[in-house]
Amino acid sequence: MSTDGPDAGGSGEQPLTRAQLRALRAAETHDETEAALEAPPAPDAPPAPDAAPAPDAAPALDAAPRTPDPAAAPPRERRFTLTLLSVLGILTLVAGALAVVSLVQGPRLSQVQVDPAQAIEASGSRLILTANQSLDAVDAEQISVEPAVPFTVDASGRSIGIRFTVPLHDDTTYRVAVAGVTASGGGTEADLETSFRTPASSIMLLQRSADGADKIFLSDLSGEKAAPVFEHPRISDYRATSDVLVVAVEEEEGSHLLVMNRDGSDQRELPLPGEGYVSSVQVSDRAGLVGYSYSDRDLTETTGRASVLVTQALSGTDEPRIVQIDGKDANVAEWRFVPDSTSLLFIDFNGSLTVEDPTGDAGAQPMGTAASILGVNRGTYTALIERADGSFVVLDLTDGAEQPLPASDPDYGDAVGIEAFPGGTLRHVVQRDELGMPTGQAVVRVDDQGVASMIAEVSGEDSILQTCVSPSGQYAAVTIAPDLASNDYDDLLLPLPVTLHTSLIDLVGDRELPTLSGFDISWCRTAPLP
Template identity: 65%
Template sequence: MSTDDERPETPAVPRTRAEMRAAREAEAAAAAASGSGSSSEDGGADRDDTRSAPHEPAPESDRRFTPPAAGSTTEDETAPSRSSEAAGVVPPARSSSEETREPASSRSSSEETREPASSRSSSEDAGADRDDTRSAPHEPATDSDPGFTPPAAGSTTEGEPAAPRDRRFILALGAVLGILVLVGAGLGVVSLTQGPRITEVQVDPAQAIEASGSRMILTANQSLTAIDESQVTVEPAVPFTLDAAGRGIGIRFTVPLDDDTKYTVSIADVQGAGGGPSTTLTQSFTTQASNIFLLRRDVDGKDSIFRTDLTGEKAVAVFSADKINDFRATSTQLVVSLEEDDGSRLLVMNRDGSEQRELALPGEGYVGAIQVSERGGYVGYSYSDKELSDTEGRASVLVTQSLSGDDEPVVTEVGGEEANIFVWQFVPDSAAVLFIDFDGALSLVDRSTDAGVQSLGLATTIQGISRGTYTAIVERLDGSVVELNLADGSEQPLAASSPDYGTATTITPFPGGTLRHVVARSESGVPNGQAIIKVNDEGAATPLVEVGSTDSILQACASPSGQYAAVVIAPDLADNAYDQMLLPLPENMETHLIDLRSGDELVALTGFDASWCQTAPQF
């Protein structure tokens, strides 16, 4: 059996020029060793002999070389002994000048003839650069070639496949890109199958219960088709306006909202501008519980402004002074008028009493009937000079100025002259002022425009102005009470209540109805009782508070949303002395808080001038 048949089969991989050069040198070295100390009989040596000749082992590159068949000789080379081949040892290489190799031409008939790969292109390789590691173009060794050994890891040849590390990187990169494509496609499919969704909500629940005009802004994940107000539902029901464009949906509540209440806004049949299914967008929020500010006067000590919840159990004094004449509150600030010997002072501060600053007055004088415009950022008051005579000084002029104190006080003029004002009110949700001068002329002036004074006829008093409707309730010279549209000047009689409790001395509007203060009289015309009647928009009347002849109702006003009422009562009027302030009031006063929806009384608190009220008590 041929020795070649006993050699293990190895995979065929192309050899580099360095490998072929090493093989040729090993072949030459084997021929030289054979000529110097080996006879031709060595070719028949026992092939199982594992002993090696005493010489240095061949390098790894030489071991890949397959020697010529035994017994094959040429003029320049002799086959190495079989014992050396078996031991894996190759004799020292020949001189480097001997580069041309010729394989053996004959072998035993029982052995397979083989030709080393180095002999196929020896003439072309003779002048090749010995440091060139690129593979030469030749036929790859076959799997049956016993002398073939795969190239070392990291070696590359022209046309050789990419290394495993490169393949792994390419596969990982492809996997990542595939995942991204699948995720993007999935999101697109979800968007198309589910329709628009809400991605952002903006709303201020604390501001919403304090003033009208608060907004809820919804942002969708895509541009939307046009939305109509008929598609929007708010629960509990409250009036609103809609402003929608692109991805945004703005809902403006035209009246303040109830406190401690969950509101749910639903928008039906919302569709993306690019098509796809329609959907209903729904979003909810809960408003905060209300707080109220009250003024408590103390003839023996300092007066104080308190903040409390509607139970009265968490009352905290936020500001104290010797003589507090009046105060008003916005959603962020308090405005307080102080009475001193040389005149009034007007302070603005945060709702907790911090960061106090004083506003400049038109002169040295006295301030009364202060009011604030939440939307316009103004404070207004009636002003009279301290030094006042029949010929000199200003009496009861209307002054408005910015709450920031950045501007000078502005005295209201009619016909180019400073007007003496009998009664006045800020129009809610605006910077406009409605007033009646001493001549009985009813006028409107808007601080935010240069339109000047608008005349609205003659009137005796202003009962109140509805929030969100721009409608005032005024009493004309003939005693009739009308609802006056301040936008266009149109008016209509105020409907009587059912049942009819008689003529009201004061009427305070709130979202959903009015609070009417009526006085019961005996047949001789002597007052024998008072009551506050709630009248809804349909005219249905319900008594809220009733007092006898010994007590007196000084004021009634509603919370911004019309959820609660604050009714100020002076008990035991005969024994309840008046103080000596600019706004003289009984020393002992109580504020009764009532739930307007149920009619139940929540609590009675010591103090007056509730922050829900637009004006001070009138007696």
């Protein structure tokens, strides 16, 4: 009997094997799964009326969000989460360890700020110590400076500001220590220490020439590295600050006042009150001013201005200002800027001594009568004055109080000039015989206790023309005109001997310093008197 008839297959097709049936069912299952994934989600169907809620089920809106289980996350996300938690844990441990170390070690220095070059030029330079955390109150007794120098303290937050009230010595290592500082939140005490070294001094010196250009040289103290920074046929006067050089030169029509960098670059001219002549040039670092005595070129007994005192900004941003007393121009015989201030002190032709601050509103303040301004002290606002009766006094410029100038021991005689410096004075004295006749001259160093010692001396044939001292009182410069009787004078407005030598002297050590050709070293505040 045949098995291929209609009763066997129904349609004449071969029956499927078991393997084919299994493959067909697997394909149908795969198609249903893909359709379910691609189809949009069906709206939630309402529960059947007779459906009972699941035990302890809560409404969907009240369900709290679940914290992802790292173990249930994909492998990449799980690794990132574990790494982040590890880093946060390590940072927490490090922060805790640092806090413990800070409490155990106490504050430490994180930064030191100081300008050693500026510190040897002027008073008021600052050393700023910055700690790694805010500090408890710090006072001056906790601070020591070696070598010793006076200072003031201003501490706030993490910073301790130390202001040196006098200039510092050159080529010197200074050590500063602050003992027993604590953090503002308490903890272990610590000492903060630092040191810095000041640079070697550089000086300027003027050389006049009888048959060539006058020159201003920049040099070290040895004189071996001297180099000209400015030259002109007729240099009448100059002054130098830590930043600029101010030079007065003479032309046929009168003086010109030039300002430039210390190396002679970037020259610019300051306007004068008119066509005339300038002398007694001085500068004030603190006020940024230049001052000078000015006289008109066309001057008669009834017309023109003679020896009026003028001040103006070194920047050249303002016009010359003529100092006045009671609304009239002040004709001055002698004047000085007061160091470490913006004030100036002068004696007019009537002998009246006056102090004036051009930056204030008080105007000119009378200080009695005087024959000469011997010197002005740094940082104390006091002046050394020879009164009209010949007495020597220390004058307080704030209130006019005065006291006699202490005599020296031994007494070398009355001074004709005094240069004050931190720790004492240099006094230029004239030596005399039993009859009062001059026999020579000397420069005497007198300390604050009055102890005197001679540092320079010349015979009757030579003459001391100028005595100056470095800002800190470390060095002295004594300018000598040798053999004055045969030493020709130049022909400038204020003539000086052509041959001048300046001897450098170490006042605090035993360093041998040279004698240089020239005069008016940049330590000097005023020009030499002819």
